[in-house]
Amino acid sequence: MPAFSLDPSQNDWCTELRALAADRFRPLAEKGEPGRVNRPLVAALGETGLLGRLFSAPAEPLERDGTGTGGALGLCLMRESLAYACTEAETALALQGLGAHPVHAYGTAAQRERWLSEAAAGRAIAAFALSEPGAGSDAAALSLAADRDGPDGWRLSGEKCWISNAPEADFYTVFARTTRGAGSRGVTAFLVPADREGLTGTALDMLSPHPIGALAFDGVRVGPEDVIGEVDRGFRVAMTTLNRFRPSVGAFAVGMASAALDASIAHTARRDAFGGTLADLQSVAHRVAEMATRTEAARLMVYAAASAYDHEGPRAPGIARRAAMAKLLATETAQYVVDAAVQLHGARALQRGHLLEHLYREVRAPRVYEGASEVQRGIIAKELYA
Template sequence: MTAFSLDPEQTARCAELRTLAAERLRPLAEKGEPGHVNRPLVAALGELGLLGCLFEGRGAGATPPGKETGALGLCLMRESLAYACTEAETALALQGLGAHPVHAHGSPEQRERWLPPVRAGHAVAAFALSEPGAGSDAAALSLAAEPDGSGGWRLTGEKCWISNAPEADFYSVFARTSPGAGSRGVTAFLVPADRAGLTGTPLEMLSPHPIGALAFDGVRVGTEDVLGEVDRGFRVAMTTLNRFRPSVGAFAVGMAQSALDATLAHTAERTAFGGPLKDLQSVGHQVAEMATRTEAARLMVYAAAAAYDSEGPRSPGIARRAAMAKLIATETAQYVVDAAVQLHGARALRRGHLLEHLYREVRAPRIYEGASEVQRTIIAKELYAKEPHTQQPHTRMDVHEEEPPA
């Protein structure tokens, strides 16, 4: 297998996942309430073994060694689910994003307590990084972790735009333990949702999945709640985002392919001006452009994921590849879904139509886990870094950079 092709087993697995999503998961998604965690859907993802694929073989709740899902496998899974049921894809991705800090950086006790129920779909996880004043500039976090005099800290402040909030069972929270230290002064904590002083409010957003704000009013956390090391939490955040960033592109590709296939069917059946729409050159050229961009995005996502698997997350060029993959895939999906709506006409704007649903879903990925502008910044900085005598462009939008060396 190369980075640009799939073997028969992978192709069959993708087909199987599409069928599972359409027949088992979509009915559960349709029964869910927009803006709220769909726990039956999360439980079904656990029962089907899909959540377990998110965690490599390490400790409690992990997939046995050799059976875990690498970056490419995660991309194939997210693309396949997104094609048939975006709600299932999002629920799976949010479980991975929220629990990966625990899996990769948690203590044995933390992993033993939380990973088995996450893998089974019985506990809902959330990744609490963004704040009202710290979105793309993740190093500007202001949630304060102040020493409480007994070896622990008190968390005071807010988090905003947190997926699965306020209904998650626990949060991977990033707070400032050393004021004025930038990315060097952030610590990651595992905070159960029932911790005293933690409250949340749901936010009504364009996309239908649950998003909310969190308020921390002196929430106590101890050394047993730290994920990784004190003042090294920025690395926890970045390694988590780097793990999932290429697969955001896969989510986008799945939506683009779904919109493209719907457009192919519609333009072949719909008659206008004396014949099917597909016979109009302007329509044929538009569909050809949609298909070409979708395939190009897919190949870049696969290549970035395959490089991550074969070379490792810290290898030269990995961050650039991942940024390019997310950038082209999310921008492409926006273009393809918009073009599909145009070719379908007013019917695509009707509530409940596939494209109406995709039109609401497709906008957010260009912003979350690093906006398109941030991805361009990462790409440019890596390109200039290749030139030893060229000054790198200055930016504070370092949401996906690795923590600077101590």
């Protein structure tokens, strides 16, 4: 299927998702507490089957389902559609996917049986614990130590920081250093339940409305049954997960940009000013045209990156570059579009509770998490000069 074209079933599905987000998820989101996991909202995502879609397809490569709404492209369509009407629902879905995808793609049968069904149903909250106080953008520099404890176990000691869903998650995909001095080759992924002795967490007061926290590991015991994938091969688990989700971060951004664009079109078309409407002013109309053009360009790049992932697999040449380009362009575009929308609306857009006030707070974080814009440019440049 051409990357620039969605078929009727996909367009219909996106329309259904927008309506579902507005009618069912938005009321639940409004009852939630900022900075806390909204468990009723996550449960609703599970009850509607949306979380199950994250884990129903083969993990590598991800294939489309019969309606053309599976795989990486399906995830992008979900995130874009949900973000348009309810960013909280979008983020809750994405965090479940990010935290549990390593178990889906690399976990043992026992790990999948214990945790995936619970995550898909929205009963267990997942989290992806990679970043540390001294290792954010440079993920290979992480220092959470996994020291040998007997012939078949380890003790985790150190900290994780900026972890979405922490400290309220029920289980964590944790990346720790099992071989010192080995860079990315000495990292192992572990599945760590939240009630494991020695694991504590604190919430961080962040600009982003969704929960973010820090984790402390004080000799947390993990065994071979907790390893996700292979020992010392956890960096691959982390990077393939991020490559899987980076285009869909772009889709989240496109959804927010689309909402801001539509709000701007409606506002400028009806707002009286200077003997006509705002839309009659060439400067305003041209600004809205620029917003629309950038949003559509970002959308097409996101779809292209996701389609390539689905058809070629996560380790095909150029997949990382495409994912980085999609995230970079879409998140930078969304920042521009939302900021322009605030400017066109004026002071009303800064009032607490206004759609654009909400989007203005939401749109900043995606330029940082899952690899800041500067990191994406580095990935792109590295592949161009390889």
